[in-house]
Amino acid sequence: MSDPSYTVVQPKYEHINAVRMIRSQNGVGPQGPQGPQGTTGNQGPAGADGAAGAQGPQGNQGLTGDTGPQGSAGSQGIQGIQGIQGETGPQGPAGAGISDGDKVDITVSASGATWTIDSGVVTTAKMGGDVTIAGKALLDDADAAAQRTTLGLGTLATQAGTFSGTSSGTNTGDQDLSALAPKASPTFTGTVIIPSPFTLGATSVLPTGVELNFVDGVTSGIQGQLDGKATASHSHPQSDVTNLTSDLAAKQATLVSATNIKTINGSSVLGSGDLVVSSGYTFVGTLASNQATGANTTPVTLTGLVFSYAANSKYRIWFMGRVQPAAATTGCGFQFDLSSVVTAINIRFAHQLANTGTLTGGHSIADDASVGVSSGLPGTSTYPVSGEGLLVTGANTGTAALRFRSETTAVITALAGLTLVVEKIA
Numbered sequence: 001m002s003d004p005s006y007t008v009v010q011p012k013y014e015h016i017n018a019v020r021m022i023r024s025q026n027g028v029g030p031q032g033p034q035g036p037q038g039t040t041g042n043q044g045p046a047g048a049d050g051a052a053g054a055q056g057p058q059g060n061q062g063l064t065g066d067t068g069p070q071g072s073a074g075s076q077g078i079q080g081i082q083g084i085q086g087e088t089g090p091q092g093p094a095g096a097g098i099s100d101g102d103k104v105d106i107t108v109s110a111s112g113a114t115w116t117i118d119s120g121v122v123t124t125a126k127m128g129g130d131v132t133i134a135g136k137a138l139l140d141d142a143d144a145a146a147q148r149t150t151l152g153l154g155t156l157a158t159q160a161g162t163f164s165g166t167s168s169g170t171n172t173g174d175q176d177l178s179a180l181a182p183k184a185s186p187t188f189t190g191t192v193i194i195p196s197p198f199t200l201g202a203t204s205v206l207p208t209g210v211e212l213n214f215v216d217g218v219t220s221g222i223q224g225q226l227d228g229k230a231t232a233s234h235s236h237p238q239s240d241v242t243n244l245t246s247d248l249a250a251k252q253a254t255l256v257s258a259t260n261i262k263t264i265n266g267s268s269v270l271g272s273g274d275l276v277v278s279s280g281y282t283f284v285g286t287l288a289s290n291q292a293t294g295a296n297t298t299p300v301t302l303t304g305l306v307f308s309y310a311a312n313s314k315y316r317i318w319f320m321g322r323v324q325p326a327a328a329t330t331g332c333g334f335q336f337d338l339s340s341v342v343t344a345i346n347i348r349f350a351h352q353l354a355n356t357g358t359l360t361g362g363h364s365i366a367d368d369a370s371v372g373v374s375s376g377l378p379g380t381s382t383y384p385v386s387g388e389g390l391l392v393t394g395a396n397t398g399t400a401a402l403r404f405r406s407e408t409t410a411v412i413t414a415l416a417g418l419t420l421v422v423e424k425i426a
Contacts, residue, residue: 030097030112038086045081050074282315283307283422291404292413299335299368299405305420306401309342309393314426317347318388319402321418324381331374331407332414334387335364340398342367347389354378361387373407382415 053071097112105121108114122136131139141147181188197206215222238244255261257268269275285305293300309315323332334349350361355378362372377383391400402420406412 032092035089035092038089041083041086044083047077047080050077280423281421282424283420285420287321287414287416287418289416290413292411293404293406294409294411296406296408299333299337299370299403301337301401302404302414302418302420305418306399307420307422308399309391309397310424311393311395311397313393313424315391315393316388316423316425317391317421318386319349319418319420320384320386322382322415323351323377323385324383324413324415325377326380326411328379329376329408330410330412331360331362331376332385332412333362333364333370333373333405333407335368335370335403335405336389336391337368337401337403338398339400340396341394342396342398343392343394345389345391345400347387349385349387350374351383351385352378364389368403370405373405375407385418 051074053074056068098108100108100111102118105118107116107118109116137150138147141150196208197204199205238248253260255270257263257270261269263269264275267275285307287302288304291300291302305319319334325332332351334347336345336347338345344365345367346363346365348361348363350359351374352358353360353374353376360374360376362370362374364370404414
């Protein structure tokens, strides 16, 4: 009976307690139990006897006594030559085998016939440390194209030619570079694009193309030309400027107010803006709306007809306008309320008394007091009234307000448009 041949394979990159048994004939099964022992071979020659133990004293012969204690064993003799091995007994029946299922790192299937290593359990450490993670990533690639993809080479590894440095794009074979300029002393035609900045010799050139164009047309050293220019701030004699001396001599002298140019009413005409030339009146005021009074003892101030006066001055005063009585028999009066003591205040006024052409009026010569009032008007229509006076101030400044009153308790009205004019005359 021929001896079945078995090969025991230990996976090189697997650290597991598993052995795959590959049979060279017809398939593989797990090893069965050991068969019966073969026929004993011929006994080899006996070894030399060991030294005899000490003999015990001989007893009286009689019945056989109990066996005495065994003596010490003698030294073992030299082992004889091993006899010829007997024939191997017949193979025993196959064992039960390993059941299907997950065996930690290996999954058994097909009734024990297929052992599959679980995905991801074969680490670089289990491979003995001589395989890197990058190398492991190539092991599960199906073919060389997949491995090039893993390495990020794409089709570069299949291109013809010699490459150095960083290569990209597609090369379909050896390329003709004869049309390119040589690295040493190249000659260019057309438009050449140079990066900015670039290195010229060992010097980095920083200006841009626009900045370099500023020196277009420069025929000599720029610094020398700059050094020959005058400083930013410098002076020249008048004779250096053509016609400057004669042109300046023909110009008008600087105007000085009240020296070589007159003033208007004491105001300078120099400068910008508009110079308002007035009539010279100190004050001009107009009553904006009708103002009536029936109080014959307490006059009312006519709104807006108030002016300021200076000390030690003289003012010419006049007013004109219209009044309207509620009854033809009602006259009126005018006076000034002064805020400070003055030297003199004198005013008089008049208006038509009757249709026959007679006049009536009154006057005032004291602060806020009427010496006389008019005694009536032709009717209840509107009638013109006018007055004039003189204010002489003393050491005090102040204000003067034109006041209006009725002759009686009957109502009389000063109409809108009544105007007060004041002129300072001294």
